Amino acid sequence: MPEPKRILHVSTAFDVDFPGGITNYVRTLAQSQVAGGAVVGVLDGGQSTSWRTHELGFEVRGHRATQVAHFSLRSPKDTARSREVLDVIREFRPDVVHFHLTIGLGRTFYREFADARIPYVVSLHDYFLFCPRITMMDYTNNDCGGPERRKCESCIGVLDQVDLVRRGARKLQIQLPRIPSTSVTRRNEDIAAFFRSASTVLAVSSRVEELYRGVYPDAKYVVSHIGSASATAEREPKTPADKVRVTALGTLSKYKGAEVLAEIARRLPADRAVVRFFGRVDEERWGRAAEEAGVELRGSYTPADLPDILADTDIGLAVPVWEDNAPQVVMEFLNHGTPVVATRMGGIPDFVDETNGFLFDHRTTEGIDAAARFISEQTPAGAAAWGATIPRLSTPADHRASIARVYAEAASPS
Template identity: 30%
Template sequence: GCRRGCLAQTPGYEDRMGANMRIVIGVHHFPPKYRGGAEWRAYRTASALLKAGHDVLVVCIEKIDDAQAKPLAVKEDVFEGVPLQRLAFNLAAAPDPLQWEYNNEWVGTHLLDLFDSRNTDLFHLMSGYLMTGSALMAARQAGVPTVVTLTDFWFLCRRVSMLRTDGTLSALPIDALRCARCLGEEKRRFRLAARFLPDLMNRYWKAQRRNVNYFEQRWSFLRDCLVETDLAISPSKFLRQMYVDSGMVARRMEFLRQGHSFGSLQSTDLQKSPSDFLRVGYLGQIAPLKGVQLLVDAILQIPSRQIELHIHGDSGMHPQYSNALSLAARHDPRVVLHGAYERSQLTSILRDLDVVVVPSLWYENSPNVILEAFAHDTPVIASNFGGMAELVDDERNGLHFAVGDAADLAKQICRISEDPSLLDRLTQGAAATHPPTVDAEIEDLLGLYHLAMHRT
């Protein structure tokens, strides 16, 4: 990864970096309607670059089912000082909707014109999903230096998460036949057949050359897009290694952890409010792959009444899943659903939590919530793999539990509940973990932009 100040000695660095750069940031979605980790990261990056005097425009996708867009509608907007273009199109009306998922020529054509008209110095793609590889192709055609943030597994996996339709995790190497099966099994009838007649279905999918070809073409196109990209940034070493091992690589592959933007937290902000209960918290999206149901199941297995579970997050995206959680909450007063929250409420939410749980069933990358918890001196219990295990140091600033295992998660929560000295020790460990600030991240990011713009 890059070290602050390492590039300051490069000849011409100060002149070029001090200059006003014209930067376009591409991301799949953007607030206020969409509030995931990548969306907020794009917002924080754009805000910080604007503050540093650069000319920044964000381009995001607002709708993919807009029947009015012929073929692409562009809406100019400003969100909290960040200028942006919100694009809308109707994916179902594309010449080949499946291919358009990874190579959206409407987006590519729009960006090609935009790069030219803005005389763009650098394009930073913060997520391939929905923007697609055509965004990178457009930058290459326009001769614009390009940086990609590897937010997730989108380049490797159509489902973004490497989590298969049947709930199992996919691993390297990427196999087009396995991907074709996964796509087919999104239809329930194929999912049931796969469970009861696996050999027959194996032969069936081999015969479905069209789907297998689709995944071979997707892989080859996106690999071509990435291999010509000047620099790819991964916020976790785990994800960076996955991409390197898969052979899907840019010219340079750098590690740079995302920063948090809590300014200077006062000691009063970090002081926990008093409670006779162990307050366990979940913050983030209420979605199946996030493992929220697993956390609820773990709490239901614990007999102690001295525990509360506080779930903070928007339940609108997966209503059926959220309803199941609401049902559990109605049957057990220890489980409290608080609904969506604003980032400005994070400090007060974390003051009322003793420990945060990140029970994801997929690998994750570099979850914001873990960095946010540490910034607020709060230990984390996390699934013992992927980007979560990289951030949470087991027994020092949190605990690991066996991924997908509610009984093991319950056991770790009980350990903390029954041993106040363990909670104290983990809290001290969390307080001693200093996640980078956004300012430090942006300083390093500008250094990486410089490397991308002065490719050798």
């Protein structure tokens, strides 16, 4: 089956050039498809409302329904805007549409698009399509463990959907009274129709498929690990050191495991290990806690800095406390020949096992103790020898080839 020649990606809420995991993925995939001879468009969350040619060769535009001013737990019907977005999609004349983010689109969009008979696939990069909070971190800011109707209707309650009230409560750090609402249930009933009519629903990890299948069982799921550009990068040799250098990358936040990072650092012997964090600190309290635990905060970094950072790294640390779908930082560590110590959350177990790292349960003292003990038993030379045996993961080209087969199946006459 030939690959479709007109491909449209839908990735709302953010400009396609936003430096985030999903937008980085969409840009890379769209660029590779253009290089393969396809005409590619991206309907993003940017301010431009007319098609323009991006420097990477694809066409891009936004729409007022895809431009999200701020995060909201409301689920607007927005029938008129939904039809306008559908008109924009039809205008592009796609052979296949690939959905990545739909934040901002009204509830009716899902049913109307499902009825439009345009071939489409859906990628599940986060949990937005069953959890309006996106991360499955509940109103107490803790991992909810998974969706369940009554629990979700309490978590996305009446007061939570009033933006002013919700933002005020967050600023004052108070919990809103739980007044259950059926809004999230009605929203997900609309999305269920969207899933049923999709040619394929691409889950970025096994855990993502498991969670979504529990909510929307009537869909065709395929686990599709995204390709990482780091799989094609040259591995820099590890620099010598007298202590094990443990590196965490990204954002220092509760969701990303700031408290877990501090707990591990506090347990490591200072004469044998050093812990560094490169990236943005979400709140001052997490930075203070990390420094008090002995973590060196090295500030922000760019992709160009990554080879040098990882050449000075013996063990990579990835400790999200949410069901992180498929953390690209884990892929970067492994592709640069760096063993990974990580929480057993989300998509991480799809990539990390005893052959290339160590998984632990951050919710128990025994788990954190085990992670710290494992790190303290390593040496720079031993970690470097181990890292040299770690195979690379999928490249963007590998992933594009698998996506092309999914597109061809979607666009072929049934």
